[in-house]
Amino acid sequence: MTLSDRDTNEIETAATGTRLISKVLAPAVRLWLRSQVEQVEELQVQIESGDRQILSGCIPQLALTARNAIYQGLAFSQIQLTGQNIRVNAGQIVRGKPLRLLEPISVQGSVLLEATDxxxxxxxxxxxxxxxxxxxxxxxxxxxxxxxxxxxxxxxxxxxxxxxxxxxxxxxxxxxxxxxxxxxxxxxxxxxxxxxxxxxxxxxxxxxxxxxxxxxxxxxxxxxxxxxxxxxxxxxxxxxxxxxxxxxxxx
Incomplete structure (x- = not known):
């Protein structure tokens, strides 16, 4: 099962909401997240970056909040994660290619699993x-x-x-x-x-x-x-x- 648009809240960007974030990076992040999960009812992502940083291939910070998500068959009622200094293939994203991580990233946050999960x-x-x-x-x-x-x-x-x-x-x-x-x-x-x-x-x-x-x-x-x-x-x-x-x- 893939994540459909109606199952996903609109991805939010930070106050630095530049054109590259709203028109290029946010959709690329959305598509990448779709490929990682089997199901999710609510998904929000905040991106903190500027155009110059994006073009250099760096996302200084990305915060993810999800509800009722399934990842690799595992059910989670709530997920809150934050990643920093994320290196991506910015040049290819600008040309319409899928987002790809270039380096491992350390993600920190919390997950909640109910008994039914x-x-x-x-x-x-x-x-x-x-x-x-x-x-x-x-x-x-x-x-x-x-x-x-x-x-x-x-x-x-x-x-x-x-x-x-x-x-x-x-x-x-x-x-x-x-x-x-x-x-x-x-x-x-x-x-x-x-x-x-x-x-x-x-x-x-x-x-x-x-x-x-x-x-x-x-x-x-x-x-x-x-x-x-x-x-x-x-x-x-x-x-x-x-x-x-x-x-x-x-x-």
Whole structure:
């Protein structure tokens, strides 16, 4: 699905609204954003630049606000991002060519995912693969009473939010086709901007269980988010997750 004009609020420019911004750059930015998202209900972009800067291929600052967007299958209720010193192919844009990033840019801001966003995003390969790898890592550790080096067949994934907690559930499918419910309940903290740490993880008999078995050996276990991602603040509530941080966007 592509972003249609009726799904997009008019792109706003900053007070420096020059002719190049309104007639050339804003439409190019609009087309580029269309190519990056699958769906969005509301989109606003503020561009801070002047004609001379645009012609040199530099956008000093670009602020993006979006609502109910889907990016790579992941659903976001709200997105607020700001990028600075963005290098683009200005000469080609003036001649009607599509916008293209010339250098990686560091984007900072916040995203908000409601509980329904997380559930629908489980169909996206990016999140689904991450949840499966996370559960397999915990299961292979043996701390949960399941130890296996082979690929584990996990189906019917689920995510539930609690206050400062996340409950991940799935069915573990045996070679004979039998399904065994499994669930992990854990808090998360930041050991470093790119290291996500488990806090008091528990093994549950099923996803809605109130009591679980403490996984003491996994308390403090960290997951590396990669050098291109930084999380500065993570808030988990029963109905939403809010994340503030930085992300490197590659050309």
């Amino acid at each position: 997380l559930s629908s995003s489980l169909n996206a390969p990016l999140l689904r693969t991450g949840v499966i790898e996370f559960l397999q890592t915990l299961l292979r550790s043996g701390a949960a009473g399941v130890s296996s080096n082979r690929e584990l067949n996990l189906q019917n994934l689920s995510i539930q939010l609690r206050s400062n907690l996340v409950v991940l559930g799935a069915d573990l499918i045996s070679d004979s086709g039998n399904a065994t419910p499994i669930a992990i309940r854990t808090g998360f903290d930041l050991a470093a901007p790119n290291l996500l740490k488990l806090v008091n993880p528990q093994w549950l008999p099923h996803a809605t269980a109130k009591r679980g078995l403490p996984l003491s050996d996994l308390d403090g276990y960290t997951f590396n988010l990669g050098s291109e991602t930084e999380i500065h603040e993570l808030t988990i509530e029963p109905d939403k997750v809010t994340c503030i941080g930085k992300l490197m966007v590659l050309p």
